[in-house]
Amino acid sequence: MRDLEITRSEVMGKIRPLDRSFFARSPRRVARELLGKVLVRQDAQATLTARIVEVEAYLGEKDPAAHSFAGMTARNSVLFGPPGYAYVYFIYGNHYCLNVSCETEGRAGGVLFRALEPLTGIKEMARARGLSAPHLLTSGPGRLSEAFGITRARDNGRDLTLPGELWIGDDGFRVRTVLLTPRIGITKAADLRLRYLVAGNQFVSGSKTFSRAKSAFRV
DNA sequence: ATATCGATTATCT
DNA sequence: GATAATCGATATG
Numbered sequence: 001m002r003d004l005e006i007t008r009s010e011v012m013g014k015i016r017p018l019d020r021s022f023f024a025r026s027p028r029r030v031a032r033e034l035l036g037k038v039l040v041r042q043d044a045q046a047t048l049t050a051r052i053v054e055v056e057a058y059l060g061e062k063d064p065a066a067h068s069f070a071g072m073t074a075r076n077s078v079l080f081g082p083p084g085y086a087y088v089y090f091i092y093g094n095h096y097c098l099n100v101s102c103e104t105e106g107r108a109g110g111v112l113f114r115a116l117e118p119l120t121g122i123k124e125m126a127r128a129r130g131l132s133a134p135h136l137l138t139s140g141p142g143r144l145s146e147a148f149g150i151t152r153a154r155d156n157g158r159d160l161t162l163p164g165e166l167w168i169g170d171d172g173f174r175v176r177t178v179l180l181t182p183r184i185g186i187t188k189a190a191d192l193r194l195r196y197l198v199a200g201n202q203f204v205s206g207s208k209t210f211s212r213a214k215s216a217f218r219v
Numbered sequence: 220a221t222a223t224c225g226a227t228t229a230t231c232t
Numbered sequence: 233g234a235t236a237a238t239c240g241a242t243a244t245g
Contacts, residue, residue: 056237058237065237066237067237070231073230073231075230075231089229089230089236089237090229091228091229091236091237091238092226092228092235092236092238093227093228093229093236094226094227094228094238094239097237097238099237112237114237140238140239141237141238142238142239143238143239152229183237184237184238185236185237185238186236186237187236
């Protein structure tokens with residue numbers, strides 16, 4: 001064997017964008033269905049691809065942990081718009097986090113991208129992160145945003161169904177087993193199980209003990 | 220392996 | 233003026 005990294009043409013050859021109808025469903029459903037899909041960054045520098053292995057659902061105006069809980073503001077307006085668009089927010093003075101809008105226009109809801117498994121462009125991701133350890137490149141919402149060069153200025157409001165600079169594709173891969181656990185890093189509605197992750201995947205965020213938590217169950 | 224803590228700033232009250 | 237959907241470093245068992 002000459003190279004463990006899958007080639008760009010192997011991934012890009014069979015990938016196709018997702019329809020807007022894919023996102024026009026409940027955040028729970030979209031979160032579950034996004035596992036196994038591929039996040040793609042294409043620009044003059046490189047083509048980055050990584051498989052989605054961990055996400056969280058945020059339920060809109062009835063979810064106390066959601067940014068949309070208190071209604072529409074300048075920051076969160078994308079969540080109230082049509083489905084399939086990037087909502088990027090800045091947090092803790094340091095990090096960007098990527099979401100995709102769900103539901104229908106006028107009805108808030110979103111899914112947070114929490115961890116990816118790098119497929120291609122690993123060298124470029126490592127450069128963007130200033131690291132080389134594969135499991136630290138995209139395991140965490142702030143980390144994956146840094147690896148993909150995602151910022152609010154560049155990507156907030158971007159249509160993720162269009163195969164352009166940043167989009168989500170299906171390459172035919174199907175996830176076997178999904179685990180469901182409480183969401184991470186929140187204080188309100190902290191007991192709801194709205195975190196979806198691929199069972200056994202090495203790139204999920206947090207400690208291994210947490211991803212095997214008792215509160216997890218298989219779907 | 221798990222716990223705690225500081226960094227740093229856009230956004231909202 | 234307080235908060236936050238995080239990360240990385242350090243401390244302790």
